[in-house]
Amino acid sequence: MNNIKLFNGEEIPLEMHKVKIVQKLELKPINKRLKAIQEAGNNTFLLKNRDVFLDMLTDSGVNAMSNKQQSAMLNADDCYAGGESFFRLEIELQKVFKKKFFVPAHQGRACEHLLSRIFVKKGNIIPMNYHFTTTKAHIRLQGGDILEIPIDEAFNLNSECLFKGNIDVTKLKTAFKQHKDKIPFVRLEAGTNLMGGQPISLQNIQEIHSICKQNNVPLVFDASLLQDNLFFIKTREESCKHKSILEICNEIASNTDIIYFSARKLGSARGGGICLNDEKTFEKLRELVPLFEGFLTYGGMSDKEMEATAVGIRETMDFDMISQGPQFIKFMIDELNKAGVPVVTPAGGLGGHLNAKVFLQHVKPEHFQAASLASALYIISGIRGMERGTMAEERNPDGTENISAIELVRLAVPRRVFTMSQLKFVVDRVVWLHKNKDLIGGLKWKEEPKILRFFFGKLEPISDWQTGLVEKFKQDFTDSL
Ligand code: F0G
Numbered sequence: 001m002n003n004i005k006l007f008n009g010e011e012i013p014l015e016m017h018k019v020k021i022v023q024k025l026e027l028k029p030i031n032k033r034l035k036a037i038q039e040a041g042n043n044t045f046l047l048k049n050r051d052v053f054l055d056m057l058t059d060s061g062v063n064a065m066s067n068k069q070q071s072a073m074l075n076a077d078d079c080y081a082g083g084e085s086f087f088r089l090e091i092e093l094q095k096v097f098k099k100k101f102f103v104p105a106h107q108g109r110a111c112e113h114l115l116s117r118i119f120v121k122k123g124n125i126i127p128m129n130y131h132f133t134t135t136k137a138h139i140r141l142q143g144g145d146i147l148e149i150p151i152d153e154a155f156n157l158n159s160e161c162l163f164k165g166n167i168d169v170t171k172l173k174t175a176f177k178q179h180k181d182k183i184p185f186v187r188l189e190a191g192t193n194l195m196g197g198q199p200i201s202l203q204n205i206q207e208i209h210s211i212c213k214q215n216n217v218p219l220v221f222d223a224s225l226l227q228d229n230l231f232f233i234k235t236r237e238e239s240c241k242h243k244s245i246l247e248i249c250n251e252i253a254s255n256t257d258i259i260y261f262s263a264r265k266l267g268s269a270r271g272g273g274i275c276l277n278d279e280k281t282f283e284k285l286r287e288l289v290p291l292f293e294g295f296l297t298y299g300g301m302s303d304k305e306m307e308a309t310a311v312g313i314r315e316t317m318d319f320d321m322i323s324q325g326p327q328f329i330k331f332m333i334d335e336l337n338k339a340g341v342p343v344v345t346p347a348g349g350l351g352g353h354l355n356a357k358v359f360l361q362h363v364k365p366e367h368f369q370a371a372s373l374a375s376a377l378y379i380i381s382g383i384r385g386m387e388r389g390t391m392a393e394e395r396n397p398d399g400t401e402n403i404s405a406i407e408l409v410r411l412a413v414p415r416r417v418f419t420m421s422q423l424k425f426v427v428d429r430v431v432w433l434h435k436n437k438d439l440i441g442g443l444k445w446k447e448e449p450k451i452l453r454f455f456f457g458k459l460e461p462i463s464d465w466q467t468g469l470v471e472k473f474k475q476d477f478t479d480s481l
Contacts, residue, residue, distance in 0.1 A: 001320045003327065013327035016320035017416055020067060027053045027382050029480040030470055034379050038466075041458020042375040042443050043391075044384045053382030054422055056411040059325075059350050063268035064416040066315055069308040076303035081295050085303035089273075089310040096246065096313060097223075098253045099275035101282040105293050106300025107272045108224050108262025109134035113292065115220065115260065115274065118284045119184040120144040127175045128187035129167045130154070130195050132222070133392075135187065144184075147175055154195055157344050157355055157406070162236045164198035164348075165191065165229075169207050176215050185218045186211075188256070191225025191232075194388065196408065197329075197348030199232035202240060202251060209255040218257035218278070224265045226252075227415070228349020231322045246317045263305070267312030268415060271301035325349060325415040328423060332413065335427040341434045344408065351412035354430065356389060360440055365390060367442020367462055370407040373433075375459075376440045377409065379466060380473050381429035386410040392454040436472055441465030 004014040028036075028051060040046035044057060055062065077084035090102045105111045112135050120126065122143030128135075129150045136146050149171035153161040167188065176183065188208060192198045205221075212219040226249075233240050233248050240248055253259065257278065263271040276282055286296060293299040298306065315321050326349050333347035342358035356370035363369050370389030377383055389407035396402045411426065433440075443459035474480055 001323045001327075012420065013324065013331055015324060015416070015420075017066070017324070025053055026050070027481050030379065030473055030477075031480065033382055034466060034470055037375055037378050041446055041460070042371060043454075043457060043459060044374050044378060044386060045455050046458070047378065047384055051382075052378075052384045054418065054426060055384050056351065056413065056426070057384050057386050059265060059412045059414045060262065061264040061270055062414040062417065063265070064414070065268055065308060066311070068315070069269065069311045072307040072311045073304040076307050078303045080298075082297055083303055085306040085310075086297040089306045089313075092310040092313045093273070093275050096249045096253065096317065097259050097275040098250055099259065100277050101275065101279070103274040103276075103282065103285045103289060104297070104299025104301055104306070105260075105272045105274065105289070107264055107270070108222075108260065109138065110293055110300065111260035111262075111272050111274050112138040114285055114288050115185075115258070116142045116144070117288060118281065121184070123182060124184050125175070125179045125182045126185060126187055127167070127172055127183060129165050129189055129200060130192045132189060132193050132224075135189075135222070147179075149175060150192070150195070154192075154198065155405075157196075159345065162199075162232070162346065163201040163204065164195060164346075165189070165200040166204040167200075167208050169204075169211065172208060172211055176211070180215070183215070183217055185220045185258070187220045187222060189222040189225070190229040191227075191349045193225060193350060195348070196344040196353045196410075197225060197228060197350035199229040199236075199348065201237050202233050202248065202255075203237070205252055205255045209257075212257070218281075219255070220258045220260070221252070221256035222261070223259050224262040224272075225349055226261065226266050227316050227322050228326050230316070231319075231326045232349070234319065244317070245319055245322065249317065263301075263309040263312070267309040267316065269308035269312045270305045271299075271309055273299065325413060328418070328420075329413050331420075332411070332423050332427055335424075336430055339427070339431040339434070341430055351410050353388070354385075354409040354411065356407040356409055359434065359437060362438065363440065363442040365403045365407070366401055367444060368459060369442070370409050371459060372440055372443050374409045375443065376466075376469060377430065377433060379469060380433055381426070383411070383426060383429065386412070387454060391457065391459075394451075394453070432473075432476065436469070439465060439469045439472055 003011040036051040116138040120142035124144035260274040330347040342355035344353040356373040390404040393402040446460040447458040
């Protein structure tokens with residue numbers, strides 16, 4: 001669905017669904033929020049969800065399901081082996097991805113684990129548009145490494161480029177010249193997560209696939225964020241304007257060899273899996289599934305999850321359904337942009353991204369600009385975003401901080417979950433925070449775990465800036481909400 005024009009000239013995205021089940025939310029007053037974030041060590045991962053008003057941490061496993069998904073769950077054929085739920089999911093996947101074999105797995109990273117195990121050997125290099133954290137970890141665990149070769153525009157946070165997720169074709173050709181025998185596959189990620197949900201074009205997929213064919217290596221496609229990417233291809237790529245979503249999806253499928261996905265995102269359910277045609281690869285994967293995931297006809301998913309995913313995948317072929325996420329995100333980003341808040345543009349899928357390096361220029365990078373901004377935003381609004389910056393990096397081998405070139409706060413917009421007034425609330429509070437940005441200070445480590453520090457690490461303010469921020473908020477919002 002495209003935006004609808006109101007009589008007053010305003011254009012807004014209009015929800016093509018109605019709400020049938022709701023969950024009560026609470027907006028706790030600012031004093032309680034301050035206490036909660038202090039107890040969480042200024043790490044939004046450590047907040048209790050009961051203290052959060054709008055949870056914009058991720059879109060993973062928190063998209064709203066449709067009534068048809070819910071009802072399909074009652075049809076689950078619960079059993080250990082050979083259940084109908086598996087075959088129903090397999091059929092839906094064959095319709096969209098056109099692959100003969102389906103290997104189920106409990107979620108996206110499990111697919112990455114299985115694929116890395118069978119493809120990646122010590123010294124291998126995997127070219128890709130950009131990594132996702134779990135992808136990189138699994139490839140490295142097998143002794144391989146990643147080679148990120150997106151187009152240069154990908155690193156321009158404010159760009160006009162409509163497909164910032166594209167791979168640079170020349171760089172891929174050079175990679176094959178330089179590392180010919182070390183490349184077991186090329187990986188393309190739809191709706192490139194760590195670049196701010198930026199899409200790839202169908203044309204780029206076709207070009208990359210033909211280079212892979214020339215070099216005789218498979219093209220592995222991470223379809224976790226395909227839903228938003230399909231919307232962008234349909235609305236931004238001239239040659240696809242008149243194609244149906246299913247047609248676009250089928251074309252993507254015929255230009256990729258292996259497709260894997262997290263059903264926590266694609267299909268608005270839980271689970272994941274790998275779709276492919278090559279029988280030998282399928283046989284190798286099949287050996288690993290019972291070891292790491294579960295029997296071949298559930299792979300760690302419950303039958304209910306498989307039913308919900310099957311319907312979710314079918315519903316993803318509906319343009320109205322896939323429009324909602326990107327349109328809501330664009331609305332939020334446009335409003336923030338108009339108000340002068342530094343955001344990543346053009347708006348992508350998954351969520352909106354605040355540019356903390358520009359937002360908090362006065363905070364030193366070693367004092368965690370994105371983490372400080374995420375903490376401040378929670379304090380003044382109850383909105384939980386995610387730090388995507390230095391805290392998410394690992395230290396350099398010599399022990400020094402690895403200061404990230406990009407400091408973002410991700411505000412995920414789970415699909416069909418938030419209302420327009422909630423989105424307006426987000427915009428309002430971010431704009432207020434931007435006007436009062438000088439009150440925000442930095443953070444320093446209090447407890448720093450050795451691995452995955454962004455999940456469990458705790459930080460503390462370098463000065464008493466949080467109290468000052470709270471006082472100013474109470475002056476402007478006397479109800480403390
Ligand atoms: N690939 C992409 C592009 C992802 O965004 C994710 C997860 C995965 C793979 C792994 O899938 O979580 O089912 O194991 N992204 C989540 C996020 C965690 O918050 O962005 P998973």
